[in-house]
Amino acid sequence: MKIFVIGAGQVGTTIVAALHDDHDVTVIDLDPARLEPLAHRYDVSTLEGNGASRSVLAEAGVASADLLIACTSRDEANIVSAMISKAVSPRTTTIVRTTNPEYLEVWREGQLDVDFIVSSELETAHAISRAIGVPAARQTDVFADGQVHLVEFDVQEDSSPTLLGVPVRGAPIPRESKIAAIIRDDAVILPGGDEVIRSGDRIVVIGSPTAAQDWGELIAPGSGKVTDVVIFGAGRAGTAIARLLLEQGIGVRMIEADRERARIVSEALPRARVFNSTGIEPDFLERERIGDAQVAIFAMRDDMKNHYAATLARVHGVGFTIAIVHDPPAIEVFEHAGIDVTVNPRAVTAEEIVRFAHDPRTQQVSMLENDRFEVLDITTRPGSEYVGKSFRDMPIRGALIGAIVRDGTAIFPRGDDILRAGDRAIIFTESKRVPEVERAL
């Protein structure tokens, strides 16, 4: 594969190191001092220039690229690179690194012409969530004013034994939910009752918000036991972690030294308890019983502050400490101080990009949506042949009615419920069947 990497920082370097053996890699960066060591260590071509410039990209031969990875530290430059490359050569797959969750959102809504977006903050948050032992849903999409959730989970070995290896029909599937699809290796299965869920599968579930939480418990049993997590630092990373943990129903306390930032976060996350403190005053730690927290996460921007605060928290009795470490050599220092887990945002970002580069078909619902599957939100016509029929009798193939919205309220239909005219149906279906489904309803 012909791969272009824009940006030769830590993320770019890690990606090059992982991909240079099997692929034809070209690295573009503004700074020759960064390119030189890369060229010395790996067999890659390098080009000094602005990766967001059309002439530079054209000169580098981006038209013939199979994959373009834009991973500089500047979000907008990355997006522009991907856009130009798409314009020059539509068949090139593009990956963009971003630090701003808003771009991720825009992309998920299909308004950014990029094939894959990796958010450092979100990858970091997922890494931390996994470290705590509560692997979160890979992705949650919401429909009908939040009444219907479409959630994607990675089934693991320690997922509930009542789920693993059992035919779907006999599994304890939470009420008000359905399994829309099972993604196994490269295949996507729309499961019948005999299908068996295995460890390593990625499953797509459609259901009510409560059902989605119940699923979390099935996928990662015991995650409900974590109730008190303290996050130091309410920057983008800290906020992304808090958001993810709160979504799983975990109680989160946040400590932020900057008053204005603390205020913003307290307004954005109603369920988090936000404190305006440096987090290193013994009085404060004592008064708020920070030592009693089950997990403390250090997400401040400064490694040294994280290190000091983490050490202090351990002194106060926090049992499990996780630190975000920005400078890779510092990881050793943290480990030496007894910090249980370190997460390097650039490393996890690079890992995710490499994983994708190795297998561009890595399954993501959002990709499925753009590609092979779609979630439809259709209001049933009075003349539809399905009106008045019970859900059991509907001969729709390759499509699943996950929920219907009747008079503004979501209903999760069972076999004997009946579809009425004017119902809004939330349907998970293969893209090629979209016209068929639309005609039928």
Next chain:
Amino acid sequence: MSPDKSRSRRVGRSRSLAVDLRGTAHLVGALTKYLSLAMLVPIAVAIGYRETPVPFLVTAVIVGGGGWLLEWSTRGASTLRAREGFLIVSLVWVVAAAVAALPYLLSGEAQLDRPIDAYFEGMAGFTTTGGTVLTDVESLSHSLLIWRQLTQWLGGLGIIVLALAVFPRLRVGGRQLFESELPGPEIESHNTRIRDTARRLWILYVALTAVLIAILWLLGATGADSRMSGFDAVAHALTTIPTGGFSTNARSVEEYAAATQWAIVVFMILGGANFALLYAAFVRRHGRRFLRDEEFRLYLGLLTLGALILGFELASEEVAGGETAVRHAVFQAVSIMTTTGYSSTDFAVWPTLAIMTLIGMMFVGGSAGSTSGSVKVVRHVLLGKILRRELDQTVHPEVLSPVRLNRRVVDERTLRAVSSFILLYIGIFVVGAALIAIDAARVGLDLRVLDAVGVSAAMLGNVGPSFGIAGPLGSIEPFSDVSTAIMIALMWLGRLEVIPIVVLLTRHYWRST
């Protein structure tokens, strides 16, 4: 004059008045001028009932001419800003009460021939209080009666709001004016033009009134309520929607059948609801917003709670039983809490606990953005949240917990305004009660302390009737002129929600420094 002296004088002048009095007078004049148009209604009624329209014609000439003269004599460039808004709104309401009083005086009606009594009646009208100096309301002419009802209807949503809705070209810039008149704290984000808002509110207001007129008229026409005439239907609709409480009968709504009373209950509840929400529910069909609204839920909750306590009291003290007990409990709870002030029975003779409950409900009021008076439910909601946060921060000094209303963060300035409003409100209520009690003792009027408390709460909350001699069947006629003046001030302060008037008493208001 030495150069030094002239300079010192110039320095002195720069510290002078920072309020544009001329511009203020100009706008007050313009608004007053339009009030003369309101005379058309009683003039028509007078002609229809073969009564003399002269008092109204004279009032129209005086008000129209006076307003025009004031407007004309103060014309020229003006610099009206938010600051002048407080003064304008305060003055407009003083003038409006005087306009309301003129026909009473000119008519030669014996009960209203003293200026202070007529002025009280005017203020009780425009502020939708519903207290009265009349001892025999039924002896008034039809035209005076309808004028009395009409003042409440005009005052319900606000005089300036009305002017904005009907005369959109009126140069009333600035949100300040609009907001000092519209009840409740400023919470909603303001992204619509105030003129559009004003027009929507009035369309809804007129529509609700028309529907109630139709319902009451039908109740009378079908014989369901033999006492309900067409005149009474209009008269009571005009004072129900604005939660006013004036009636054309001495015994208020007690005069009518149970069905009529229940219909009025429903419309009092609507009048005490947030009109922006009503608009969303009726016109935009977003009914769910209503049920999700924290204030509306508490509003209904408190109405229910009040009715339950009253019902329990009435039943256990054997004042009434069965449907009558339920109806009176619900009617009085709704009438007092929405600050309407109608009575379905003489609640002044109810047992003490019931009276205490009613006094408590006088401090609740309806929703923000409604026609009701008093504190408003939303302020209670916010105060509760402020207190809860204070307690939280006593234990956890570093915690930040924004106060949310309907999931949206309420800014700290609004919260401070709510706290200071409630403090001022309670303060003025206490001072008012004390002054009325002292004055009653001075003139030898036999007034219980509880009644003084009731009068102060009922006037400041724009409820109207309270207990004892000022009860629903009574009148404030026995009170001295000093007490009457205090009550006028209380109604005025209550209607404009205290702050626009109190701010006029501060030095910083008038000075630029």
